[in-house]
Structures are given as structure tokens and as C-alpha cells.
Amino acid sequence: MVDVKKLFDLTNQVALITGGASGLGYYYTQALVEAGADVCIVSRSTKGWATTRDYVSAHGRRVEFIQQDITAAGTADKIVDQCVKVYGKLDILVNNAGIQIRNNLLDFEDADWLKVIDTNLNALYFLAHEAARVMVPRHAGKIINIGSMQSFRAGKYIYPYAASKHGVIGLTKAYADALAPEGIQVNVLAPGYINTEMTQPLQKDPIRNQEILAHIPAAHWADPTELKGAIVFLASAASNYVTGATIPVDGGYLLR
Template sequence: MPKFDRNSYNLEGKVALITGGARGLGRNYSIALSMYGADIFVAAENEEGWDEIREIVEANGRQIGFIKQDITKPGAADTIVDAVIEKFGHLDILVNNAGIQIRNDVLDFKDEDWYKVIDVNLNGLYMLSHAAAKVMAKQKHGKIINIGSMQSYRAGKRIFPYAASKHGVLGLTRAYADALAPYNIQVNGLAPGYIITDMTRSLQQDPVRGPEIREHIPSGEWGVPEQLMGPMVFLASEASDYVTGVMLPVDGGYLLR
């Protein structure tokens, strides 16, 4: 019978691969998991933020590795997972964090922008999950954590591919959770609400939507990135071993209204 104690959140000896783990919300996920003992491997298409996150993770007493890789390129997922295994010897946690958003009016939306967003937010996530699952299945354990959105549940009338991709992330999370359960792999998602980040700056500053969003949140306040760190540690740890196929909203109650 599994027991619960303070070590249930301990990630020592675990290796976490985080796409986009040096910037934005991904940076906070890297910090949180390293605080609880995980070694970190960051996959990103550029080196922005690498020096800073290296310093933070190493100050937490953990190791960190990097690979510069566009996750949408053919073969990228296998290249990334192979690099993790080469450095650390195993892979225990995958955080599919990388994502982009492009806004436009419905009749002006460009086909190339549709494909660009779907490639990063859904196709790249699928390919990495598939590559990581092969490793985790052999180990008979693993955690895959997909980053969803409020648009996993709602419409987004100016961010069509983003909304479609995040609905897809929810569906893929559930399908993979079911398929990988026999291998002791839990697949869950984290759905940030309206969090103060660079990606949401235009919404924060919008004279109409900004106040509308704030009024829709029960607390009346936008969230901050640090409020996602605890839920991330929970989903990555043994404390969530009987939780799978869940997309956890961290939204201050936004979806209640």
C-alpha cells in the first residue's frame, strides 16, 4: 500500500524534460521541479534565458542540460529524448510547455499562421509525448504533463488555431492517459488561467477585454506565474500517482462563471 508523507513530493533522482523551459512559464516550471530535487533538461529553439536558468537550477543543487532544437522539425522529438538519455541516463518527467499564439480577425486569418500554431502546440507535443512514452514504458514509470489553457474549454474568436490546438491537447492528454496507464505512466495537463506573462500582455492592455477578464475572475485579479509552480510539482510527483487524464485548471475560478 503506497504511503503518503513529506517525501511524496520529493523529486530527487528524477529527470524532467521541459520544452521552452528557460523562458516564460516554462522557466517557473524548471525552477519549481529543481527546487524539489529534479534534474532539468531544457529543449528550446534558441538560447534565450539559458544562462539565467542554469544559475538558478545549479543554485538549487541540481544539474541542467540544454538542446537547441525546433520541436516541429522531422525527427526532433527523438533527437531531444536521445540527448536527455545521453546526459542523464533516464527520463522521468516530460513537460510539454512550448507554445505560440497568433491573433487575427476571422476573415483575415492566414493559412500559414494556422499551420505554424498547430505544428508547435499540438504536433510537436504529440511527437515528444510519443518519443518519451517509449522510454518511460521500458522504465515502467513516468509523468507526462501537457500545458493546456482556458482555450482547452472555451472559444477563442481571434486565436482559432490556438483554441483548436489546446482543445486537442486536452483530448490527447485523456487518450494517452488511458493508453499508457498499464505502463505506470500518468498523463495529465495544467491549464493556466489568465496569467501575467509576455504572451498575455496585449490582453492585459486591451481597454475592453482587460477589464472584462478581470471582472470574470472571482478574485478580481490576474494570476502570476508563481501560482502554477505548486500544481506542477504535484503533477510531477508520486503524490499524483493515482491521478491521470486530468486537465487541472489553475485559473482563480475563471471557469466557474
């Protein structure tokens, strides 16, 4: 008989999370740690490191920090190698780090297009490739790429962001197909409208806020903790027969 609780148990699993000390990434870190994982967190700055270290320690798990710009050439292998050097393995990759730049179409700068694509799509590709390199010999692993509602929608004013998040789904399907025979699952978690510091301007805009709420059957902005169950599911044995999927956690936003 299958023990359902054990299916979601991540005890002694090792997770590498980009941007895992701030924003939604911090909540992904919380969830995986609460489920028993040790974590390796990559971020460009040390913002949130002290708080994250305290949280991980309070739950009796280990954390390794890597300060690195993930868009720098040749860094993916160094990041994965450092994680494996510290923990001896890598079980879970969460490609979370991302940026968004807004502008009118004719005013959009080429440099801004490249910056967003490099962070949201190119870095994701290279990290997934390096993670696969160490997962394939073990015939096990989970790669979780973070999408968005803009993985499905036009994303007016945020052209490179929309393009990158559509690309995340396509790349995930390709990786899932290639890695399924190796026992590795690759999926997308697509958050809806979440109550974070980044979304405060939208929430404080009375017109835009009402437009968004009218589009959400659940009728509220999600609390970041409402993503925890989905990330643990995708990181755990509970999702061993799920691959190439995109799971929206959006309160039904995509229904309307």
C-alpha cells in the same frame, strides 16, 4: 505510514521541459528544480539560458540545454535520446512550448494555422510518443501537457490556438488510457490568466482587463509562481492515481 513530504520530492528525477527557459516554462523549471529534479530544457533560441543555468546551479541541480526547433521533422527522438544520454533516464516530460497567432477569420493565413498546430499539438504528440518509448520499459513516468483556458473556450481570433489546446485535452486522455497499465500518468495543466510579459497588452487594455477580472472570482491575474504547486503535484508521486485529468489553475475563471 506515507510520508506526505516525500510524495512531492523529486530528488534525482529527470525532467524534460520544452520552452523551459522563458515565459511560464521558466517557472515550471524553477518548481521542478526546487523539488529536487535535474532538467533538460529544449528551446529554439538560447534566450534565458544563462539565467536558467544560474538558477539551477544555485539549487544544486543539473541542467542540459538543447537548441532545437521542436516542429522540425524527426527531432522528437533526437531530443529524448540526448536527454537520456546525458542523464541515463527520463522521468518527467513537460510539453510546454507553444505559440499563438491572432487574426480575423477571413484573413487567417493557412501557413499560420499550420505553424500553430505543428508547435502546439503535433510536436507535443511526437515528444509524448518518444517519452513513452523510454518510460514504458521502466513502468513509470509523468507526461504533463500544458493546456489553456482556450482548451475550454471558443478563442475568437485565435482559431488554431483554440483548436490545438482543445486537442491537447483529447490527446492527453488517449495517452492516459493507453499508458495507465504501464504505470505512467498523463495529465493537463491549464493555466488561467497569468501576469507575464505576453499578457501585458491585455492587462494594459482598460476594457479587456476589466472584462477578464470580472470573470475571475479570485479577482486578480495570477503570479506565475502560483502554478508551481500544480506542476510539482503532477510531476510527483503525489499524483500517481491521477491520470487523464485536466487541472485548471485559473482563480475560478471557468466558474463564470
